Amino acid sequence: MTSPTSAEPAPDTDCEPAADSALFDKIVNLCKRRGIVFGSAEIYGGFRSAYDYGPIGAQLLRNVKDAWWRSMVQMRSDVVGLDASILGPPQVWEASGHLTNFSDPLVDCTSCKTRHREDQLDDPDQCPNCGERGTFTEARAFNLMFRTQAGPVEGAGAEVYLRPETAQGMFVNFKNILETSRKRPPFGIAQVGKSFRNEITPGNFVFRTREFEQMELEFFVPPAEAQQWYEFWLADRYQWYVDLGIPATHLRLRPHDADELSHYSSGTSDVEFLFPWGWGELEGVANRGDYDLRQHASHSGQKLEYFDQASGDRYVPHVIEPAAGATRALMAFLLAAYREETVNDDLRTVLGLHPRLAPYKVAVLPLSRKEPLGALAGEVLAMCQPHWMCDYDETQAIGRRYRRQDEIGTPLCVTVDFESIDDRCVTVRDRDTMAQDRVPIASLVDHLASRLDL
Template identity: 90%
Template sequence: MTKTAGAESERPGPDPALFDKIVNLCKRRGIVFGSAEIYGGFRSAYDYGPIGAQLLRNVKDAWWRSMVQMRSDVVGLDASILGPPQVWEASGHLKNFTDPLVDCTVCKTRHRQDQLDDPDLCPNCGSRGTFTEARAFNLMFRTQAGPVEDAGAEVYLRPETAQGMFVNFKNILETSRKRPPFGIAQVGKSFRNEITPGNFVFRTREFEQMELEFFVPPVEAPQWYEYWLAERLRWYADLGIPTHQLRLRAHDADELSHYSSGTSDVEFLFPWGWGELEGIANRGDYDLRQHAEHSGQKLEYFDQASGERYVPHVIEPAAGATRALMAFLLAAFRTEVVNDELRTVLGLHPRLAPYKVAVLPLSRKEPLPGLAGDVLAMCQPHWMCDYDETQAIGRRYRRQDEIGTPLCVTVDFESVDDRCVTVRDRDTMAQDRVPIDALVEHLTGRLDL
């Protein structure tokens, strides 16, 4: 008999206790580690372990599949992380990419003024009226390129992946034979010198973005903006996040960036409340015009059919890969009581699951490991697989449940004679006997990738 513990499988509101459960699970199962822990760690930096690295890769692959592979109007790009000051001057980051900071003169802590519940009250020590005047702090990481440290060698780590797509607009337009509406997609690292990082991997100084710049004729921008709002919300739901844990929130007029005529966030109900997963913005023609002005290059499109020449407008869906990973973990986590024992399950969509199949010989005594090795070799060309031959089979099932493996293949003593294996389902725990010769076909139908 199986029953849900508490209300963890159906959560109408935030569950503050879930945050600690996920953090503990990530450390225990090799999903996320604090960076450089043997040296005491490095604040707001994280390393993704064997399970986490594969999960993060699967999140990015699922995004790329949806945004590039399955579309004929989007191409990919992998632009440089380092960028010269001219790029960031044109984009406005050198002037505008700042946070207002205040320091408490009593406890010496630093805070973002715009994130204080009470602008006069220090949340650390409770002192009132002890903040310094707000100062602008630029969030970009600045470094030097080359052996000489002078102003001529000054470069920046990119704070977003978007600008690489704008400065390559002309190159891609000329080489890809695309025409508006078309998009340029990129997945890559970005860096922001956040003053108040926190909530595990939700806000960090080094993170990965999944961004699309979709270039459209100016008159079509409003309809494409609405299209991408629905499309991006659907992506999260299709990969297993319940719709009641997702929402679209339109920015108020005072929240909009100076270039945006409309921005909405896809938000997820985190344990601490609603938080942004992705922003979708109608950026107009601001970026291409800025780079055209500062570079002296024409960044426009000439429509030969109509004879019209115009600077495309841009719709930008920009998602955080690590935030998406965290949301998928939180949405997939559940506990159940099975035969008076607690079972922890990550009900991840098969496309996201770090391992699709686990091969488990019932015993470490030959010939089972040898046969299990043959089964593993059959599966590995098709899926990422795990292999485990230690401890009782029930404990091994629980380990695979906890890291989200959809299917376990058990090789038992009967398998030697009947050439069949047992396939166990993570979610239902149902077991089916399947001939080894038909195993790949059977698993393919079950995984629905």
């Protein structure tokens, strides 16, 4: 078990970098051009605030989630996984407080008929759409949950909700997991999955959408240890982003002010990233106390507590919750990895992604598709595919193929040339340095493994 100690994140400095507004458009264009993210249902004119992840994006998003799972579950002995249902009955959301507290304050402009979140207006008296002043209605609470019907008959008895967070599935399964996993506090339940929020003002590409993926941990601890575990997870989650390539200068920890805290939280801090429009939340780490377990125990009539046989203590564990957005993390990794370089008067665009996140680890590039070179390249590809996700590209000049792989973040390219037929060697090119090494095919897998260091 990992103890609740960790290196402190780098402190904020007065000389923080400026947001790069031009970078946003570059990333959006790259995502469309290289098959990372598409607007959903584009052939029908699109569907606002919904996105589809293309061949490159689907693999990148999977790698982000796998990297999180590796860090939070695979590399720890005190965390287990869960995959809970997306649909939930009203009782769950009544107990959690979502039916009464999960809302945004909305105002309508009586002039242009647009709707806005009151708490996000630059000027609470001026409509940002039409510019008129004094035209807003009184603010009304708008619940963000998606409601639907289960079964063939509509009515109150068939009402269900799409979950607005993955957390509640872990709380309602606390007793099941405690009894079947043989864990005891401190221990955690981790989950990666879809959540749905009927945001009134989605925007900034995949940063704020109505359908998104979360990576959440509920870490159950003895009440007396809650604060030290809260501090541990703050530092640990900050460091995860740094280890995967985001510069510390583009990250910060921001504690919530008292008026920002959720009704259940005694302390919350956000890991924030410097997006092109300014600082935005990547992940929240909250000390939720025993609110959730007590609420579900009260509403369900089930005891949700832990009995320590060694000490004879019986208590309701407190919960520390690191909750990250997978799609927001993907966007931050793309922004942090993007760079442009001039090489021999040619502009080179590079995604310097960490090898663990790169959609393809290796690209196999034969100089010709004709035999016997094509067959040899197929042999090389077959050697690599059991170990890594690989791309295979045999079209256009080799320089253009290198540039394509640079743009999607492939760390290593393996070029099969005409000399390879005789000497049984290939050329391995590094994405970041563009250095090339001649490597025997017989030892290629070992060579690539040492370079990727996954």
